[in-house]
Amino acid sequence: MSPRVLLLLFLRRWHTRIGLAAVVFFLFLAVTGVVLNHAAELGLDNRHVYASWLARWYGISAERPRHAFRSGGHDLIAANGRWVLDGRLSGEKFPPPIGLVELADMVVVASSTSLYLYGKDGVLIDRLERNALPGVPVQAIGAGASQLILRTASGTFESSDALSWKRAPRDAIAWSSPADLSAAEGERYAQMLEPGVSVQRVLLDVHSGRFAGRYGPLVVDLLAVFLSVLSLSGAWLFFKRKHRRERH
Amino acid sequence: MIRAARSPLAVLALALALVAPAARSEVYQEPAAFITEVFGLLPAPKVLWLTKDLQAQAAAILGHPPAQLRQRYWSDARRSVWILEETGKEELITAGFVVADGRIDHVRVLVYRESRGQEVRQSSFLKQFKNAKLAPGDRLDRDIDGIVGATLSVGAMERMARLALLFDRISHG
Numbered sequence: 001m002s003p004r005v006l007l008l009l010f011l012r013r014w015h016t017r018i019g020l021a022a023v024v025f026f027l028f029l030a031v032t033g034v035v036l037n038h039a040a041e042l043g044l045d046n047r048h049v050y051a052s053w054l055a056r057w058y059g060i061s062a063e064r065p066r067h068a069f070r071s072g073g074h075d076l077i078a079a080n081g082r083w084v085l086d087g088r089l090s091g092e093k094f095p096p097p098i099g100l101v102e103l104a105d106m107v108v109v110a111s112s113t114s115l116y117l118y119g120k121d122g123v124l125i126d127r128l129e130r131n132a133l134p135g136v137p138v139q140a141i142g143a144g145a146s147q148l149i150l151r152t153a154s155g156t157f158e159s160s161d162a163l164s165w166k167r168a169p170r171d172a173i174a175w176s177s178p179a180d181l182s183a184a185e186g187e188r189y190a191q192m193l194e195p196g197v198s199v200q201r202v203l204l205d206v207h208s209g210r211f212a213g214r215y216g217p218l219v220v221d222l223l224a225v226f227l228s229v230l231s232l233s234g235a236w237l238f239f240k241r242k243h244r245r246e247r248h
Numbered sequence: 249m250i251r252a253a254r255s256p257l258a259v260l261a262l263a264l265a266l267v268a269p270a271a272r273s274e275v276y277q278e279p280a281a282f283i284t285e286v287f288g289l290l291p292a293p294k295v296l297w298l299t300k301d302l303q304a305q306a307a308a309i310l311g312h313p314p315a316q317l318r319q320r321y322w323s324d325a326r327r328s329v330w331i332l333e334e335t336g337k338e339e340l341i342t343a344g345f346v347v348a349d350g351r352i353d354h355v356r357v358l359v360y361r362e363s364r365g366q367e368v369r370q371s372s373f374l375k376q377f378k379n380a381k382l383a384p385g386d387r388l389d390r391d392i393d394g395i396v397g398a399t400l401s402v403g404a405m406e407r408m409a410r411l412a413l414l415f416d417r418i419s420h421g
Contacts, residue, residue, distance in 0.1 A: 040400055045338045119317070126318040131280045132293075163293055163320070 008240060015233040022226050032207040039200045048092060048196030055195045065189040067178035072102035076109055080195040088122045092196060099141035099176030108148055110141035117162055134165040142175035149173050274360045276369060279331045282344040282358055283322050286329050293320040296419050309386055309410045319415060328419060330412040336362045336401035343405060345412035351381045352409060365398030368405050382413045
């Protein structure tokens with residue numbers, strides 16, 4: 001048997017073996033690649049996976065909820081950029097709250113630079129950022145005589161609608177303050193408020209191999225080499241066969 | 249194994265944070281300054297409550313329910329100013345829209361938080377909205393040319409423009 005035929009047989013055998021061995025990985029890379037290409041349309045950047053093992057895998061240390069803000073029949077617990085207001089979970093990237101007050105027709109949560117106004121049913125009415133506040137940072141939030149009251153670095157202000165503000169008298173204000181959670185409550189809310197990792201990030205890391213740590217990308221690199229070998233050997237086999245047919 | 253993998257991931261995350269363009273807020277103009285520029289002073293805000301019908305109309309434009317039920321705006325006899333926020337790819341874009349006589353007078357990107365796509369703040373892009381009005385179906389009466397690499401931010405700007413025009417129409421009763 002001539003060396004050329006031997007080479008042809010060798011290539012054909014290894015072309016098949018590599019193709020079969022890598023077919024699952026190639027399909028996986030293709031599917032994750034297509035999904036990532038349409039991540040925005042699929043809303044993957046806004047979807048999160050909440051699992052303690054995943055957070056640990058990513059080295060995200062979970063913040064444990066320790067306090068609750070309570071006013072009337074409402075309560076707010078926060079950790080890991082997420083809030084639970086009256087049992088309802090917020091989205092991601094919420095600021096650490098500094099207090100909660102209940103007014104006649106709304107519940108107001110303050111962070112140091114923003115106010116979140118909720119209806120009694122927990123639906124967000126309005127979010128006011130620093131430009132719409134009488135001063136920042138907000139140091140405390142309270143209520144007095146049906147008015148919402150903010151203590152800021154520039155003074156103490158009151159408003160009935162969180163639209164127009166005027167300086168507030170400093171007496172008879174019930175300031176919101178944190179209350180400690182019991183161990184059982186802490187455990188329950190810690191589970192509810194686990195830190196999330198976006199689906200898009202997980203998919204991207206799985207696709208690139210980074211999810212597996214240091215050697216993951218090397219495995220994907222190796223697959224890329226296999227794919228190159230398959231392409232080249234496939235092309236060579238194809239042209240070789242075509243060339244042979246033309247000679248006959 | 250987990251411990252071994254965690255460390256490289258943390259290093260990788262740090263490296264990416266250092267190398268990749270960071271997703272940070274670019275405040276081009278404070279909203280209050282934009283409103284003051286339009287009216288010459290900062291008027292008291294007015295409020296548009298999003299009724300069920302209006303929520304449905306806004307949701308049809310945005311492709312998701314509106315984030316809040318109370319929309320603040322500022323207006324005089326002829327013009328209204330709407331400070332709106334919409335997600336581009338992952339982060340909110342804050343833009344100011346001035347509407348006069350049912351048409352967009354001008355638009356400005358006030359805060360941009362995405363790591364790419366800042367081209368939507370350029371006047372060559374924003375001038376496309378000049379004099380745009382709502383066509384049937386709450387669409388703009390014109391096509392807005394996209395920007396390569398900023399498709400989602402362009403989409404967000406277009407949705408906000410439609411929303412500003414809708415809110416302006418509703419606010420006039």
